[in-house]
Amino acid sequence: MADNGISRRRLIGTAGATGLALGAAGGAVGYAAAPSDAAADSAGSKAQLASLGADQVMFHGKHQPGITTPLQSRGHLIAFDLASGAGRKEAAALLRRWSATAERLMAGESADGGDTAVARDAGPSSLSVTFGFGASFFSRTGLEKQRPSALDPLPDFSSDHLDKARSNGDLWVQIGANDPLVAFHALRAIQKEAAGTARVRWQMNGFNRSPGATARPMTTRNLMGQVDGTNNPKPSEKDFDKRIFVPSDGDPSWMAGGSYVVVRRIRMLLDDWEELGTKAQEAVIGRHKSDGSPLTGGTETTEPKLDETGPDGKVVIAANAHARITRPDQNGGAAMLRRPFSYHDGFDGKGEPDAGLLFVCWQADPMRGFVPVQRKLDRGDALSEFIRHEASGLFAVPGGAGKGEYVGQRLLEG
Amino acid sequence: MADNGISRRRLIGTAGATGLALGAAGGAVGYAAAPSDAAADSAGSKAQLASLGADQVMFHGKHQPGITTPLQSRGHLIAFDLASGAGRKEAAALLRRWSATAERLMAGESADGGDTAVARDAGPSSLSVTFGFGASFFSRTGLEKQRPSALDPLPDFSSDHLDKARSNGDLWVQIGANDPLVAFHALRAIQKEAAGTARVRWQMNGFNRSPGATARPMTTRNLMGQVDGTNNPKPSEKDFDKRIFVPSDGDPSWMAGGSYVVVRRIRMLLDDWEELGTKAQEAVIGRHKSDGSPLTGGTETTEPKLDETGPDGKVVIAANAHARITRPDQNGGAAMLRRPFSYHDGFDGKGEPDAGLLFVCWQADPMRGFVPVQRKLDRGDALSEFIRHEASGLFAVPGGAGKGEYVGQRLLEG
Numbered sequence: 086m087a088d089n090g091i092s093r094r095r096l097i098g099t100a101g102a103t104g105l106a107l108g109a110a111g112g113a114v115g116y117a118a119a120p121s122d123a124a125a126d127s128a129g130s131k132a133q134l135a136s137l138g139a140d141q142v143m144f145h146g147k148h149q150p151g152i153t154t155p156l157q158s159r160g161h162l163i164a165f166d167l168a169s170g171a172g173r174k175e176a177a178a179l180l181r182r183w184s185a186t187a188e189r190l191m192a193g194e195s196a197d198g199g200d201t202a203v204a205r206d207a208g209p210s211s212l213s214v215t216f217g218f219g220a221s222f223f224s225r226t227g228l229e230k231q232r233p234s235a236l237d238p239l240p241d242f243s244s245d246h247l248d249k250a251r252s253n254g255d256l257w258v259q260i261g262a263n264d265p266l267v268a269f270h271a272l273r274a275i276q277k278e279a280a281g282t283a284r285v286r287w288q289m290n291g292f293n294r295s296p297g298a299t300a301r302p303m304t305t306r307n308l309m310g311q312v313d314g315t316n317n318p319k320p321s322e323k324d325f326d327k328r329i330f331v332p333s334d335g336d337p338s339w340m341a342g343g344s345y346v347v348v349r350r351i352r353m354l355l356d357d358w359e360e361l362g363t364k365a366q367e368a369v370i371g372r373h374k375s376d377g378s379p380l381t382g383g384t385e386t387t388e389p390k391l392d393e394t395g396p397d398g399k400v401v402i403a404a405n406a407h408a409r410i411t412r413p414d415q416n417g418g419a420a421m422l423r424r425p426f427s428y429h430d431g432f433d434g435k436g437e438p439d440a441g442l443l444f445v446c447w448q449a450d451p452m453r454g455f456v457p458v459q460r461k462l463d464r465g466d467a468l469s470e471f472i473r474h475e476a477s478g479l480f481a482v483p484g485g486a487g488k489g490e491y492v493g494q495r496l497l498e499g
Numbered sequence: 500m501a502d503n504g505i506s507r508r509r510l511i512g513t514a515g516a517t518g519l520a521l522g523a524a525g526g527a528v529g530y531a532a533a534p535s536d537a538a539a540d541s542a543g544s545k546a547q548l549a550s551l552g553a554d555q556v557m558f559h560g561k562h563q564p565g566i567t568t569p570l571q572s573r574g575h576l577i578a579f580d581l582a583s584g585a586g587r588k589e590a591a592a593l594l595r596r597w598s599a600t601a602e603r604l605m606a607g608e609s610a611d612g613g614d615t616a617v618a619r620d621a622g623p624s625s626l627s628v629t630f631g632f633g634a635s636f637f638s639r640t641g642l643e644k645q646r647p648s649a650l651d652p653l654p655d656f657s658s659d660h661l662d663k664a665r666s667n668g669d670l671w672v673q674i675g676a677n678d679p680l681v682a683f684h685a686l687r688a689i690q691k692e693a694a695g696t697a698r699v700r701w702q703m704n705g706f707n708r709s710p711g712a713t714a715r716p717m718t719t720r721n722l723m724g725q726v727d728g729t730n731n732p733k734p735s736e737k738d739f740d741k742r743i744f745v746p747s748d749g750d751p752s753w754m755a756g757g758s759y760v761v762v763r764r765i766r767m768l769l770d771d772w773e774e775l776g777t778k779a780q781e782a783v784i785g786r787h788k789s790d791g792s793p794l795t796g797g798t799e800t801t802e803p804k805l806d807e808t809g810p811d812g813k814v815v816i817a818a819n820a821h822a823r824i825t826r827p828d829q830n831g832g833a834a835m836l837r838r839p840f841s842y843h844d845g846f847d848g849k850g851e852p853d854a855g856l857l858f859v860c861w862q863a864d865p866m867r868g869f870v871p872v873q874r875k876l877d878r879g880d881a882l883s884e885f886i887r888h889e890a891s892g893l894f895a896v897p898g899g900a901g902k903g904e905y906v907g908q909r910l911l912e913g
Binding site for chain 1: 620656677679691708712776789
């Protein structure tokens with residue numbers, strides 16, 4: 086503990102062992118209802134303290150956190166480029182520092198070496214920190230032979246409007262948490278650890294629904310108002326691991342248990358979209374806006390009847406409807422796990438919102454996950470005139486670190 | 500209801516009457532734990548449905564919402580300028596539309612005239628929408644005689660680095676909610692209502708701690724890691740109303756029950772600040788970082804002993820310590836209610852975070868609230884070299900609308 090006073094670990098007490106969810110700590114927190122009192126240890130009830138710690142995501146494991154971890158309400162994506170002069174050795178030291186910091190912060194502890202105290206009073210808040218390597222990392226560190234062929238550049242798509250300065254990068258970090266201060270605290274700690282070794286190439290902030298804001302757990306909505314994520318593969322499905330993670334005997338071997346992530350900053354042209362009106366929007370998507378059910382009826386999880394025709398003899402779900410084009414069984418069984426954040430960076434000079442989706446998708450092989458789906462969308466998706474891909478990244482995310490190991494160690498010391 | 504399907508009102512059921520807090524709806528929400536099911540009405544337990552609605556802020560009242568409302572975790576500040584050709588009549592129609600929309604959305608209902616559905620499945624999430632008028636509004640609408648002298652321009656401060664394009668404006672709207680999608684939904688609805696009458700001049704996004712992230716309600720922290728808001732006046736204090744709100748016989752009469760808000764985008768130079776280390780930071784502030792207690796001891800709410808000297812014979816709380824300069828009893832009893840959001844708009848070209856505080860403070864008279872405190876800070880605050888005021892706004896926020904009334908009606912139809 087670099088700081089004096091109450092540690093975050095002490096504050097959260099015997100956390101982690103209970104089944105209580107974060108939300109149960111409850112109570113609207115704000116200055117008006119908040120008589121200040123430094124006696125945190127005595128003021129918080131045992132149930133409150135325990136419930137905070139229950140919301141801890143594990144750092145160690147077969148896979149890194151932040152892939153099958155439930156969506157958090159706040160997210161930061163950051164890409165770094167190695168500083169000139171920094172090579173394999175410096176990168177290894179950085180990943181070692183980063184891993185130690187991620188483990189501490191995810192447990193609700195302070196960062197080493199001068200904690201900023203921004204997250205001091207909070208529990209873990211479902212913090213997850215995930216690390217990845219971009220294609221350029223391998224040439225800069227003399228590790229070309231270890232570079233996975235899965236990191237070959239993504240093909241160009243005709244609808245891309247990519248800003249190179251906000252695309253790719255040597256290293257990538259994804260931070261998610263259900264408290265904005267906990268997320269920001271982690272972001273600063275990660276950035277400070279990089280000082281001298283890597284500098285920020287780009288950084289994006291995103292958000293999702295807050296836990297407890299809806300009456301029941303449900304598929305999230307995006308800023309177009311659509312239920313988004315209906316067809317995501319579920320960890321309970323038998324092919325899930327095979328589709329999302331590199332197998333234990335995969336190639337290269339240092340990627341065992343890892344996954345490849347495609348990150349796209351997809352701006353939504355919301356003024357145009359909202360002008361359409363609900364009926365026309367539903368035709369573009371092929372689903373009802375209210376509940377995500379297919380236009381051919383049922384509930385969100387009902388299979389769309391792709392051949393069903395209406396009174397006019399035309400198919401109810403149009404040939405270019407987004408839901409038809411993205412259906413897994415229309416794409417050779419390809420599957421990716423989409424785990425996005427929405428973003429909103431204010432309004433541009435024309436008064437239009439700079440808002441949309443930080444699309445983050447996970448797969449064992451981008452050429453069988455993202456690429457074939459995006460190719461089909463690129464050719465004939467009715468949604469494409471309402472969105473614009475403005476940045477793109479592809480990163481190799483190694484498997485989770487074992488105890489005493491750091492993320493990427495099998496690559497950097499292999 | 501402009502949309503078909505389940506209305507937000509139906510979803511939240513008999514909300515509002517219960518004492519349950521939002522957090523109790525509980526459960527981490529995310530795709531992994533979220534088997535989709537459109538049967539919302541049956542799937543949500545009664546307790547869950549009720550708890551969502553409990554988190555409703557009232558639109559009608561003596562004062563507008565968003566002033567004494569507990570801090571929400573997500574906030575949007577937007578300034579609008581009237582379009583050319585728009586005058587008093589058009590402004591009145593806009594405030595009427597805005598008020599109706601604010602009332603509906605704060606109750607968890609849809610917006611009229613094409614709801615975007617972004618907030619569809621959520622409860623009110625403590626949404627508050629607050630409206631204000633800038634000095635320029637009165638000349639553009641021929642209402643010069645109604646312009647409060649309290650809207651006279653703020654004096655220049657030597658440490659200001661103000662961007663005029665992001666300062667002031669004819670109209671100002673503050674949106675706060677505990678769910679980011681509910682907040683964004685309101686922002687879009689408010690912006691769309693303005694089409695043809697006013698255009699966005701500037702817009703800023705902010706955040707605070709999420710409800711439930713700390714073990715007990717407590718004073719918030721800012722991005723410097725400081726406990727921030729300790730000396731805020733409390734609504735239970737006898738002078739609170741007099742200091743924060745314009746009295747019922749105040750001048751001008753249309754401002755009865757209203758308040759004046761000063762908005763400053765205060766960038767924090769976090770790289771410099773964090774380099775200081777905890778001890779030096781505590782000397783700058785005059786309080787301990789761990790719990791906000793004065794350097795002279797006690798808890799957060801203990802009075803600082805301003806005359807106490809240390810072994811070196813110097814005062815423990817330095818002459819230029821922030822806590823000394825901002826103490827209300829050092830400022831002739833002036834008081835303002837600070838109700839800020841933190842902001843983080845990524846990193847600038849130098850790799851430094853564009854982050855800090857959306858300082859929002861409320862008072863019956865800015866010349867007795869914000870101005871004298873800022874004058875003292877401007878002259879000798881040790882904190883000033885670590886912050887930069889980058890934008891500034893001053894707005895007259897009228898009293899709350901009664902039933903059947905809209906905000907500002909007493910001005911616009913007076």
